[in-house]
Amino acid sequence: MIPAIVYIPDGRPWPGQLREVALDVLELRPAEVVLPEATVRDERGGQLFNGSTLMFDPAAGGGPLADAVADRQARAFGVTNTAFHVQRALRFASALLGHPLPRLLVRIGMHDQPRRWRGGHYRLPRPSLTDEPATLSCAGEVHLGGGAGFVPAPDGSRYFHAPAHNAAIICHEVGHHLCRHTADFRLNRLRPPEQQTNRKIALDEGTADVLTAILLGTSDIYGWHRGTIAEWDPRRRKLQPRWTMAHFVGGRDQDPHADGTVWASACWSARERVIATGADAARFDAALLRGMESAGADAARLTKDALSQRRQFSRLLSAITRADPGLAPVVLTAMAEHGIRPGASNAALEGAARADLTGEVGR
Numbered sequence: 001m002i003p004a005i006v007y008i009p010d011g012r013p014w015p016g017q018l019r020e021v022a023l024d025v026l027e028l029r030p031a032e033v034v035l036p037e038a039t040v041r042d043e044r045g046g047q048l049f050n051g052s053t054l055m056f057d058p059a060a061g062g063g064p065l066a067d068a069v070a071d072r073q074a075r076a077f078g079v080t081n082t083a084f085h086v087q088r089a090l091r092f093a094s095a096l097l098g099h100p101l102p103r104l105l106v107r108i109g110m111h112d113q114p115r116r117w118r119g120g121h122y123r124l125p126r127p128s129l130t131d132e133p134a135t136l137s138c139a140g141e142v143h144l145g146g147g148a149g150f151v152p153a154p155d156g157s158r159y160f161h162a163p164a165h166n167a168a169i170i171c172h173e174v175g176h177h178l179c180r181h182t183a184d185f186r187l188n189r190l191r192p193p194e195q196q197t198n199r200k201i202a203l204d205e206g207t208a209d210v211l212t213a214i215l216l217g218t219s220d221i222y223g224w225h226r227g228t229i230a231e232w233d234p235r236r237r238k239l240q241p242r243w244t245m246a247h248f249v250g251g252r253d254q255d256p257h258a259d260g261t262v263w264a265s266a267c268w269s270a271r272e273r274v275i276a277t278g279a280d281a282a283r284f285d286a287a288l289l290r291g292m293e294s295a296g297a298d299a300a301r302l303t304k305d306a307l308s309q310r311r312q313f314s315r316l317l318s319a320i321t322r323a324d325p326g327l328a329p330v331v332l333t334a335m336a337e338h339g340i341r342p343g344a345s346n347a348a349l350e351g352a353a354r355a356d357l358t359g360e361v362g363r
């Protein structure tokens with residue numbers, strides 16, 4: 001165990017509270033932290049670590065306006081903060097699933113040319129990924145940009161938006177790794193390891209978002225860096241009762257994040273309802289993860305039909321209720337309030353939810 005300073009999110013729209021934690025580290029390399037379950041590396045290199053602790057100042061995110069010492073501190077903090085949240089997320093999932101997940105590689109400071117990048121993504125090897133490194137881990141990689149632009153600092157000054165300092169972005173991308181190795185919405189396990197697909201569907205984005213909400217303990221997942229976007233605006237991606245299948249759009253050209261917010265909001269409502277019955281929140285979390293795993297464990301072949309089935313919200317809902325039948329009545333009631341029922345396609349649920357809305361307006 002190595003002492004480390006990281007952000008612990010507290011549900012408020014800021015990076016969280018700086019806290020000292022103990023990180024389970026196998027090895028410290030100059031710009032890389034090797035954990036038992038993941039490797040976290042700053043691709044910009046240099047000597048970030050040379051001691052036996054991981055106690056660094058976030059230095060307001062560092063960035064191009066910071067001096068070299070502050071920027072190095074911020075990068076070292078970013079690797080440390082990312083390692084902590086990656087380890088926490090993977091251990092949360094493996095404890096509920098009862099087995100470890102495949103090893104994850106996290107690379108920070110990626111895709112910073114020609115423009116700086118403040119985002120993150122999850123990548124699997126596929127043919128002709130011209131904008132990606134020549135070799136990607138077949139188990140999956142998280143890439144985080146080196147940062148761009150500014151967000152408000154806790155003291156009201158400005159903070160360089162380095163995604164490695166933002167637990168929500170880190171947890172969301174780890175969420176895609178959990179999806180890949182459980183529900184496997186794109187049936188990547190049936191494709192050659194070097195020819196997987198990175199296309200994300202709404203369930204993938206929504207499940208990554210609700211896992212982030214669970215890990216951070218807030219429905220306003222992106223409240224820090226999207227704090228200037230109104231809470232009623234779908235781009236805020238705050239999980240709320242208002243997002244129902246009436247807002248679902250679907251289709252290949254649609255941004256899967258917006259449709260995913262409907263699924264994530266419904267899961268969050270179900271979890272809140274489970275907690276309200278006096279049950280432990282972990283019981284819902286276990287049903288969600290085990291449901292994801294069983295939804296990915298069928299004997300499907302790589303066909304258009306099988307891929308289409310995996311896009312249906314109702315299919316994953318049924319898997320969650322099968323994972324813990326005792327929770328099913330509560331979960332189904334909460335999901336129904338978002339227009340999600342078992343046994344119907346996304347399009348049918350969308351149509352029914354819109355008809356309900358029209359009926360209400362007409363009354």
Ligand SMILES: [Zn+2]
Nearest residue numbers: 172176205208
């Ligand atoms: Zn995503």
